[in-house]
Each structure stands twice: as structure tokens, then as C-alpha cells.
Amino acid sequence: AEAELIRVQRFESLAMLAGGLSHDLRNLLQPLLLAGDSLLDYQEDPRLARLGALVRDCGRRGLEMVQSMLSFARGARRAEQVKARAVLDALSLLLQGSVPRGVQLDIELNDAELSFEGNHTELQQCLLNLCLNAIQAMPGGGILRVVASKAKLDTSFLLEQEEAQPGDYVRLSVADTGQGMSEEVRGRLFEPFFTTKDGGTGLGLLSCRRIVYSHGGVMRVDSLLGEGTCFDLYIPVTRAVAETTELVDGDGSLHGN
Numbered sequence: 690a691e692a693e694l695i696r697v698q699r700f701e702s703l704a705m706l707a708g709g710l711s712h713d714l715r716n717l718l719q720p721l722l723l724a725g726d727s728l729l730d731y732q733e734d735p736r737l738a739r740l741g742a743l744v745r746d747c748g749r750r751g752l753e754m755v756q757s758m759l760s761f762a763r764g765a766r767r768a769e770q771v772k773a774r775a776v777l778d779a780l781s782l783l784l785q786g787s788v789p790r791g792v793q794l795d796i797e798l799n800d801a802e803l804s805f806e807g808n809h810t811e812l813q814q815c816l817l818n819l820c821l822n823a824i825q826a827m828p829g830g831g832i833l834r835v836v837a838s839k840a841k842l843d844t845s846f847l848l849e850q851e852e853a854q855p856g857d858y859v860r861l862s863v864a865d866t867g868q869g870m871s872e873e874v875r876g877r878l879f880e881p882f883f884t885t886k887d888g889g890t891g892l893g894l895l896s897c898r899r900i901v902y903s904h905g906g907v908m909r910v911d912s913l914l915g916e917g918t919c920f921d922l923y924i925p926v927t928r929a930v931a932e933t934t935e936l937v938d939g940d941g942s943l944h945g946n
């Protein structure tokens with residue numbers, strides 16, 4: 690238990706360091722981004738405009754990295770009781786203005802009292818990420834469906850790094866009727882910086898999965914080229930008591946707190 694305590698403390702100081710550092714970095718990056726944007730306005734001097742674009746793009750990438758560092762730091766925070774309803778309400782507010790005319794948004798809560806132990810902001814961020822991806826996968830319009838329901842998780846086929854335990858889960862599904870993905874894309878989804886988009890960061894799904902792992906949950910993907918994609922997040926209703934597993938594994942994913 691003592692070794693475990695030391696490991697937890699070491700992890701917490703790492704998270705604190707990451708949290709502090711990313712906070713300071715963000716404060717540095719924001720004025721840089723502004724500067725990049727103002728340089729972009731110098732249309733009469735293409736060199737300045739190019740410089741502006743460079744500064745802005747680097748700044749953006751930096752902010753993304755800071756953001757994932759912040760999520761990492763937050764992963765170390767204590768869990769609270771999260772209401773699925775509250776997460777979905779916040780999501781629908783956040784999505785206002787981002788849903789194009791051709792996309793129909795359906796948000797469905799199967800059990801009004803559905804709740805789980807975790808972090809509201811992180812899960813909301815996660816769902817927002819998935820929804821924005823879904824919208825981008827439907828340039829010609831379609832249906833974006835977000836459903837929260839009770840679920841059981843089939844733990845007979847877990848990935849090596851997954852720690853999910855049998856028990857009661859909340860399933861958060863984000864399904865689109867968009868372009869779907871090829872086997873190749875499907876296999877590389879969680880690679881850092883893997884993106885098929887101009888200006889994509891390739892960090893969205895990775896940080897989503899990290900958040901889900903830090904909740905003791907798992908993420909599943911179903912996709913059919915030309916038909917659409919469905920992401921399912923399985924979050925345990927209550928955290929397992931015995932969390933004596935490694936906190937950070939080789940690829941840096943979180944496993945508990």
C-alpha cells in the first residue's frame with residue numbers, strides 16, 4: 690500500500706506540474722495567436738501574411754497540446770456525481786450554432802436519473818469533440834444522434850490497456866450518417882496527430898479516449914464506409930474500489946486516479 694501511495698503521490702505531482710505549466714503556457718500562447726491573426730491582415734505584404742499564418746498555426750497547435758496536458762492534469766482530480774441529463778443539456782447548448790442546416794440533431798436520454806461518477810467538464814468536452822467530428826463527416830447533411838442509456842459492457846474482448854470491470858455502465862453514443870471511414874483510418878484513429886483533415890490536429894479522439902480511460906471506461910467505434918460512424922463511450926456508474934493498477938502506462942494513457 691505504501692508503494693501504491695508513493696505512486697499516487699508521484700502521479701499527482703506530475704499532474705500538478707502539467708496543470709501549472711499548461712496554465713502558464715496558455716497565457717503565453719494566447720497573445721501570440723492574436724499577433725498571428727493581426728499579421729494575417731497585412732494583405733499588401735504577402736510575406737507578413739505568411740508569417741502570420743505560421744505564427745497562428747503554431748500557436749493553435751501549442752494550444753491543443755496545452756489543452757491535452759490540462760485534461761491530463763484534470764484526470765487526477767477527484768470524481769463527482771455527474772448527471773447524464775446535465776451533460777446532454779450542456780452539450781446541446783454548446784452545439785447551438787455549430788449544427789449546419791442540413792444536419793438534424795437528436796439528443797436522447799433514456800433514463801432521466803442516469804448518473805455516474807466522473808468529471809462533468811471532461812465528458813462534455815469529449816462528447817463535443819465527437820459531435821464536431823460527426824458534423825464534419827456529414828458535409829452533405831444527415832442525422833447526428835446522441836443517446837445516453839444504461840448498459841452492460843461485454844468485458845470478454847478488452848484491449849490490453851483497458852481496465853474496465855464488469856458492472857453497470859452508462860453508455861454515451863454519438864452516431865452520424867456521414868461518410869464513415871476506411872479500415873486504414875479506423876485502425877489509426879487514436880494515433881497522436883493522425884488526421885485526414887486539412888488543419889486537423891489529430892488529437893481529439895486520443896484525448897477523448899484518455900478521458901474515458903481515466904473514468905475506468907472504454908470507447909468503442911463502429912463505422913461503415915459511406916454509411917456512418919458510431920462512437921460508444923462506456924462509463925462505469927461507480928468506480929471500482931480496488932484501483933491498484935498502473936496509473937500511467939507506456940503510451941501515457943490514464944488508467945485511474
Ligand code: ADP
Nearest residue numbers: 822823826884885886889890891892893894918
Ligand atoms: P481531427 O478531427 O483533428 O482530425 P481526431 O482525433 O478527432 O482529429 O480524428 C482523427 C480522424 O478520425 C479524423 O481526421 C477523421 O479521419 C476520423 N474521424 C473521426 N471521427 C469521424 C467520424 N465521425 N466519421 C468519419 N471519420 C471520423
